[in-house]
Amino acid sequence: MEYIERVLEALKRKNPGESEFQQAAEEILTGLKPIVERHPEYEKTALLERFTEPERVIMFRVPWTDDHGNVCVNRGYRVQFNSAIGPYKGGLRFHPSVNLSVIKFLGLEQILKNSLTGLPIGGGKGGSDFDPKGKSDGEVMRFCQSFMSELYRHIGQDTDVPAGDIGVGGREIGYLFGQYKKLTGLHVGVLTGRGLSYGGSLVRTEATGYGLVYLTAKALERRGDSFEGKTVVISGSGNVAIYACEKAQSLGAKVVAMYDSNGYIYDGEGIRLDVVKQIKEKERARISEYAARVKGAVYCEGCKGIWQIPCDIALPCATQNEIDENDAAALVKNGVKYVGEGANMPTTLAGISVFQNAGVVFLPAKAANAGGVATSALEMAQSSGRMFWSFAEVDAKLKAIMENIYEQMDATAESYGCAGNYVAGANIAGFEKVAEAMMAQGIV
Numbered sequence: 287m288e289y290i291e292r293v294l295e296a297l298k299r300k301n302p303g304e305s306e307f308q309q310a311a312e313e314i315l316t317g318l319k320p321i322v323e324r325h326p327e328y329e330k331t332a333l334l335e336r337f338t339e340p341e342r343v344i345m346f347r348v349p350w351t352d353d354h355g356n357v358c359v360n361r362g363y364r365v366q367f368n369s370a371i372g373p374y375k376g377g378l379r380f381h382p383s384v385n386l387s388v389i390k391f392l393g394l395e396q397i398l399k400n401s402l403t404g405l406p407i408g409g410g411k412g413g414s415d416f417d418p419k420g421k422s423d424g425e426v427m428r429f430c431q432s433f434m435s436e437l438y439r440h441i442g443q444d445t446d447v448p449a450g451d452i453g454v455g456g457r458e459i460g461y462l463f464g465q466y467k468k469l470t471g472l473h474v475g476v477l478t479g480r481g482l483s484y485g486g487s488l489v490r491t492e493a494t495g496y497g498l499v500y501l502t503a504k505a506l507e508r509r510g511d512s513f514e515g516k517t518v519v520i521s522g523s524g525n526v527a528i529y530a531c532e533k534a535q536s537l538g539a540k541v542v543a544m545y546d547s548n549g550y551i552y553d554g555e556g557i558r559l560d561v562v563k564q565i566k567e568k569e570r571a572r573i574s575e576y577a578a579r580v581k582g583a584v585y586c587e588g589c590k591g592i593w594q595i596p597c598d599i600a601l602p603c604a605t606q607n608e609i610d611e612n613d614a615a616a617l618v619k620n621g622v623k624y625v626g627e628g629a630n631m632p633t634t635l636a637g638i639s640v641f642q643n644a645g646v647v648f649l650p651a652k653a654a655n656a657g658g659v660a661t662s663a664l665e666m667a668q669s670s671g672r673m674f675w676s677f678a679e680v681d682a683k684l685k686a687i688m689e690n691i692y693e694q695m696d697a698t699a700e701s702y703g704c705a706g707n708y709v710a711g712a713n714i715a716g717f718e719k720v721a722e723a724m725m726a727q728g729i730v
């Protein structure tokens with residue numbers, strides 16, 4: 287049996303029931319075939335076995351008290367996956383579906399994503415099965431304080447720098463930072479996505495969504511096309527979805543649909559983002575509200591129907607496995623030409639095959655959504671340098687990083703004999719640097 291297949295089989299045996307982690311590992315390792323064939327030394331030094339085994343997994347109890355005096359217990363995680371090219375870096379997710387498999391898949395993806403940014407950041411991820419939905423600010427604060435009361439001893443500005451992800455935005459980062467500072471006395475860049483008044487960076491809020499559109503726009507431009515006049519469907523209505531919508535609209539696209547976990551809205555006139563921001567960012571309410579406020583818009587219960595809406599460009603920006611092979615087939619049938627993954631692993635392996643076989647330009651998550659973590663690294667640079675860059679400065683750096691990622695994965699796919707296959711291109715381009723750093727540092 288070939289090296290990659292053996293590693294994958296052992297990984298599945300060793301991590302039973304971890305379906306998301308197994309899926310991410312399969313996507314990544316399969317794409318690495320051409321580079322592994324060129325480097326027999328990888329097998330001799332068990333490089334892939336080391337690459338797929340986290341350096342450290344931390345799991346902990348998070349007890350907190352709700353507004354009625356009930357004691358609740360959640361589970362906290364931090365997976366410090368790979369520090370070959372820099373300190374562990376990656377978000378925290380608070381969502382009831384969080385388990386070790388989800389955090390490990392996100393951590394593995396993060397290693398290669400962070401490498402693609404060209405900045406010195408390793409890969410990590412964390413979170414909890416805590417559900418912030420419906421909780422008061424006080425409950426969220428007490429949860430965050432308890433979570434940090436354990437996490438603080440494992441992180442640091444030069445060792446591990448967490449940030450946001452699903453369920454963790456500016457409010458949560460603020461509470462987490464406050465508790466870290468209280469426990470350590472350090473006002474340092476140990477978390478990114480901080481508020482602008484206490485060390486955050488301009489553009490970090492917008493970065494993932496803007497970056498997704500910058501990279502997709504590059505793919506369009508290379509084909510003599512642009513966002514102008516295109517119909518776009520965006521799933522999710524959180525941080526990534528909102529700023530992807532904002533940038534796509536500013537480039538002349540018409541975004542016609544978005545969703546949350548209950549259902550989707552369709553607005554043939556083009557989504558009014560000010561209304562979405564009011565509902566989701568200010569009121570923390572449900573997207574169904576949109577149809578009650580905007581004439582002509584409709585709300586449909588359930589998420590799946592969104593992929594039946596004809597569009598030129600689909601930007602899945604909610605969560606993993608939201609597009610399966612049937613959804614992909616519906617999108618293809620209705621004429622989709624580009625798919626840019628804003629979420630992490632939003633397309634199943636079978637869904638990816640449907641897009642690639644149909645000649646859709648498929649832009650995988652670890653490249654397409656790298657703008658968030660890239661801007662986090664720019665926030666770290668500003669923190670260390672005691673500097674504060676202007677919006678225009680950070681935005682220009684973000685755009686350049688995203689365009690460079692596109693060129694890198696395009697050129698890499700071509701040079702390894704799989705032109706246009708950006709899944710392989712992004713995996714190989716990200717892996718090259720991590721592999722070189724791991725080889726240079728010996729068996730550690």
Ligand code: NDP
Pocket residue numbers: 450451452453454455494522523524525526527545546547548589603604605606628629630655656658659
């Ligand atoms: P938010 O919490 O801000 O928003 C998440 C959105 O996705 C909400 O609309 C939420 O709906 C929806 N959603 C979550 N889970 C599900 C589900 N199971 N089914 C349907 N809808 C769901 O998170 P972000 O926007 O930050 O993150 C979205 C995706 O982007 C994630 O995959 C994340 O890993 C990825 N990402 C985020 C980055 C960042 O900088 N924030 C960077 C790179 C990637 P509801 O409110 O109903 O739960």
Ligand code: 2IT
Pocket residue numbers: 375376377378396399447448449450451478630655656658659660662
């Ligand atoms: O998936 C991701 O890249 C993020 N959630 C952002 C991580 C970060 O450290 O900014």
